[in-house]
Amino acid sequence: MALPVVALCALGVLQLLGVARDALLAQDLARLGARTAATTPSDAAVRSAVAEAAGPDLRPEVRVTPASRGRGSTVTVTVTVRRPGGVFDVALTGRAVAHGEPQLDEADP
Amino acid sequence: MTGHRPASRAHAQRGSLAVTQAAMLCVALLLAGVVVVQAAALLHAARVAGAAADGAALAAVTATQPGATTTPTAAAGTIARAHGADLVACECGGPRSHVRVSLPVESRLLAALGITTVRAEADAALVEAPGPAPTVPPDWDLHPTAGAPDLWFTR
Numbered sequence: 473m474a475l476p477v478v479a480l481c482a483l484g485v486l487q488l489l490g491v492a493r494d495a496l497l498a499q500d501l502a503r504l505g506a507r508t509a510a511t512t513p514s515d516a517a518v519r520s521a522v523a524e525a526a527g528p529d530l531r532p533e534v535r536v537t538p539a540s541r542g543r544g545s546t547v548t549v550t551v552t553v554r555r556p557g558g559v560f561d562v563a564l565t566g567r568a569v570a571h572g573e574p575q576l577d578e579a580d581p
Numbered sequence: 582m583t584g585h586r587p588a589s590r591a592h593a594q595r596g597s598l599a600v601t602q603a604a605m606l607c608v609a610l611l612l613a614g615v616v617v618v619q620a621a622a623l624l625h626a627a628r629v630a631g632a633a634a635d636g637a638a639l640a641a642v643t644a645t646q647p648g649a650t651t652t653p654t655a656a657a658g659t660i661a662r663a664h665g666a667d668l669v670a671c672e673c674g675g676p677r678s679h680v681r682v683s684l685p686v687e688s689r690l691l692a693a694l695g696i697t698t699v700r701a702e703a704d705a706a707l708v709e710a711p712g713p714a715p716t717v718p719p720d721w722d723l724h725p726t727a728g729a730p731d732l733w734f735t736r
Contacts, residue, residue, distance in 0.1 A: 477603075481610050485617060492621035496628050503632040510639070544650045546663060568632050569663035571640035571656055574648070 490555070491562060494530075498553045498566030501525055501532055505549035506568035509536055511575045522551055530555065545572040619690040626701040630684040633664035634705035641671065641678035642707045653678060669702070676709040 501522050508521040519534045526532045533552040541547045552565045637660045641653035651659075653673035657680050661668040666684040673680065684701045 477606060477610075481613070485613065488614070488617050488621070492617075492624065495621065495625050499625060499628045499632065503635070506632075506636065507639075543648070544644075544656075546659060548663065567664075568636065569660055570636050571643055571660055573639075573643050574646060 491564065494553055494555055495564045495566070497526070497530070498532070498551050498564045499568070500566070501553070502549050502551040502566035502568040505534055505536070505551055506547065506570035509541065509547045509549050510570035510573050513541065513576055515539065518549060522549075526553065541572050541576060543572050543574050543577045545576075546570070547572060615690055619688070622689075623686060623699065623701065626684050626686040626699075627703065629664055630666055630682055630701040630703035631705075633661050633666040633682045633684065634680055634703040636660040636664070637668060637671075637680045637682060638678045638705035638707040641673040641680060642676075642709050645674065645676070645678075645709065677706065678709075679704070679706040 504525050505518050505522045508518045509515075512518065515534075515536045518536050522532055522534050530553050535550040535552075537548045537550075538545070546569055548567065548569050550565060550567045552563050554561070554563045637657035640656035640660045643649065644651050644653040644656040649656075654668075654671045657671050657673060657678070658668045661680070661682045664682075664684070666682040668680065669683045670679070670681040672678065681702060681704050684703075686699045686701055688696050688699045
């Protein structure tokens with residue numbers, strides 16, 4: 473009786489570790505998105521940078537607020553990732569905030 | 582019938598033992614789950630604190646540039662607070678910014694010991710670049726340029 477329970481437990485722990493890994497990944501993607509948003513006025517560039525870093529398996533949802541930003545303003549990037557196929561189908565969110573840099577005023581949106 | 586009693590007692594004892602073992606296993610699994618969740622929460626908090634420190638240091642360096650509308654310390658504090666962290670130290674204002682942030686994390690595992698909050702701390706230091714970033718690796722066929730700062734080299 474104990475062996476199946478232990479195997480199930482090991483599977484659960486592995487799934488939990490996968491969820492933890494995705495949570496860290498979401499945070500890293502948000503950090504990358506915030507860094508991009510601090511230097512680029514285009515939201516599409518932020519989404520593209522995040523999608524490229526996430527790889528083909530993850531389809532991250534990216535939200536950039538506020539939509540328009542300038543030098544000195546604060547921009548927040550929220551990234552939500554969802555990895556299908558696991559026992560736990562949870563949406564994991566990472567959030568990062570950055571300070572608008574001078575390039576924002578120099579670049580065209 | 583009397584011959585069945587010892588066998589029945591042994592069977593009952595085995596059943597009791599199995600229930601005890603199952604209960605202990607459940608408690609162990611529960612504890613393991615709590616530990617994994619708490620460790621993951623702390624790891625995540627450390628990562629958020631790192632992002633907050635990096636962002637704060639970057640904001641502080643940006644705020645030293647001409648035309649900035651805020652002070653480096655205020656900019657760093659804004660970014661740290663936006664991540665839910667406190668700005669513990671900020672050596673800002675010059676070309677080098679060094680910040681330390683502290684992020685409180687709710688502790689479920691240690692709550693029984695009276696420790697309800699654990700703090701994740703992170704440091705970040707940035708030096709403002711005096712010009713465009715070099716495009717060649719620093720150890721590849723480089724020679725100092727006469728009259729230029731020591732940092733900058735050309736092929």
